Amino acid sequence: MIIPTFSPFSSSEVEELPHALLASQVTEKKLKNGLTVLVKEVYPASVVCISVWTGIGSVYENDHICGISHFIEHMLFKGTETRPVGKIAQEIHSLGGYINGFTSYACTCYWIVLPSRYFSTATDIMADALIHPLFNPEEIKKEREVIIEEIKMYQDRPESFCFERLMGLAYKNHRARRPITGYEEVVAKLSTRELIEFYRNYYVPDNMAIVVVGDVKIKRALKVMEESFGFMESGENTKDLSPDEPPQDGARSAQYRGDIGTSYFYTGFHVGGITSPDMCACDLLASILGEGRSSRLHQGLREKKALVTSIDASILALKDTGLFIIEAVMNEKNIEDSRIEVGKEILRIQADGVLPHELKKAKNMVESSYIFSQETVEGLCRKLGYYEMIGDFTLVDQYVRGLYAVTEEEVKAAARKYLVEQNRSEVVYLPGG
Known part of the structure; x- marks a missing residue:
């Protein structure tokens, strides 16, 4: 399997591709608070995908809080002031859609796919989940146990076991050496204060992007995003960069x-x-x-x-x-x-x-x-x-x-x-x- 990457060749150096380029006909706009919005109209069916991306993942975590990005991903669907625990997913499912998220080494993503006629409603739900999370201590306690079980589950899978140990063997300085989920002993000690502080530092417009693809007009999509996310307060986006990995000098x-x-x-x-x-x-x-x-x-x-x-x-x-x-x-x-x-x-x-x-x-x-x-x-x-x-x-x-x-x-x-x-x-x- 090839994992997508980038190469700095210009289009003039190669033949024209025999199909439409993926990034063509994408409208890009920065909201007043600095949040980037990308919209691409496509009409394979009357559906739309709304994805919100945050430029924070495990490589930006120091050893004392490794796994915190993944922990926060779990918490952002765990209730707001207007939507109790379980209500966010319930509302999306009732509209015929599904909602999920994932954390990677360098970013975290939350996405909804549903019939396009519910685009505005889904955007409102997503904005509420990402801007007004409660971080309720009882829910944090429950989710901590879920994450620890997830960490243990990965250790029971031979493929995950081998991959994590290969990364830990190949990397000695770079934070890619650690699993994205973090370590059980670190996750067990992460405090409510640390979760909230990390969230406030990195879930800011300058460190986020929204991508909308599907059966939705560009003008409408941008208007809805401005209404739902435009009031997010700007903040500093200073990441804790990973140490460099020195060249390996032996097998x-x-x-x-x-x-x-x-x-x-x-x-x-x-x-x-x-x-x-x-x-x-x-x-x-x-x-x-x-x-x-x-x-x-x-x-x-x-x-x-x-x-x-x-x-x-x-x-x-x-x-x-x-x-x-x-x-x-x-x-x-x-x-x-x-x-x-x-x-x-x-x-x-x-x-x-x-x-x-x-x-x-x-x-x-x-x-x-x-x-x-x-x-x-x-x-x-x-x-x-x-x-x-x-x-x-x-x-x-x-x-x-x-x-x-x-x-x-x-x-x-x-x-x-x-x-x-x-x-x-x-x-x-x-x-x-």
């Missing part, structure tokens, strides 16, 4: 045993952040190596040698850092042979490069993913909001243009630069213990 490895039925192998290599000039080449390299049944690793390790049950490659790309991840599931007896075969495939690309048809296929797969993301109003909202949080929603189209500009030699150079032994971290999770 790292860790092995665990647990109550699982098969073995898991995760390996990661540091790459640049989203704005790195190598990122598009790294994305395509990940696709060629491990995306889909025709990828090199799947064909070599699963189809030909039957060493693994599954194997994939992807990139986790943050604004200032990234990790090229290969993950596989296999029988314990095949761990060493699988490690050797993965290494051989990497060496082949470093020595011989990739074939023209492989690069073309990888670009086609990325383009297909890009097109499919436009099939729903929710998908459009997520793409536009994600890139707006990075810095500019138009970067979503520059990313695709950048991918089309990548050459075979650039993919080979990326493999030589990043997929090297001193830059590798490995986690193995085995049955038993």
Whole structure:
């Protein structure tokens, strides 16, 4: 799977894309208080998605409050002065819609999808939830228990267990080393005062954006947003930035045993952040190596040698850092042979490069993913909001243009630069213990 990233190539350097660009026909406006609003009219059906984005996530939390962004996400649907606990979701459901939220490393998002005739009502509900949360101590206590159970649940999932430990192994300084949910011992101690203070510091117009996509006229959407969110008070947006990660100077490895039925192998290599000039080449390299049944690793390790049950490659790309991840599931007896075969495939690309048809296929797969993301109003909202949080929603189209500009030699150079032994971290999770 390729995780969307940005490359600074101009449109003149590549062929024209054979479809409408995602960021085209988006109206952008800043409200008087500094809040950014993006509106895109699309009419696949009479539905609309309203998403509110805040540029705060786990990488902006110091170690003493790690997990607080995720905790606040849980609390913002837990009642306001005019809507008791449960009423927010109940009202949206009664209108035929659904409401949810998520927290990531760098941002937090809340979204509603519902029939467009209820757009104004839904916006009012969303504004009330985000601007007037109660932070009731009893609800905080209940939600703390829910979050701690969520943290424990992730530890019971082998994939989450391996991913979190790979991040903790690969990163020593950068806050990406910690899970987004935080640690149980930290979440257990977060106070009501800390939650409210963090909320007031970062849920301010200059640190937020609203994205509206669907069956709604631009003029009406902007008017409703001004009425619902325009009175939010401005505030300072000074983030606690993560420390930089120094270059890795040697291979790292860790092995665990647990109550699982098969073995898991995760390996990661540091790459640049989203704005790195190598990122598009790294994305395509990940696709060629491990995306889909025709990828090199799947064909070599699963189809030909039957060493693994599954194997994939992807990139986790943050604004200032990234990790090229290969993950596989296999029988314990095949761990060493699988490690050797993965290494051989990497060496082949470093020595011989990739074939023209492989690069073309990888670009086609990325383009297909890009097109499919436009099939729903929710998908459009997520793409536009994600890139707006990075810095500019138009970067979503520059990313695709950048991918089309990548050459075979650039993919080979990326493999030589990043997929090297001193830059590798490995986690193995085995049955038993």
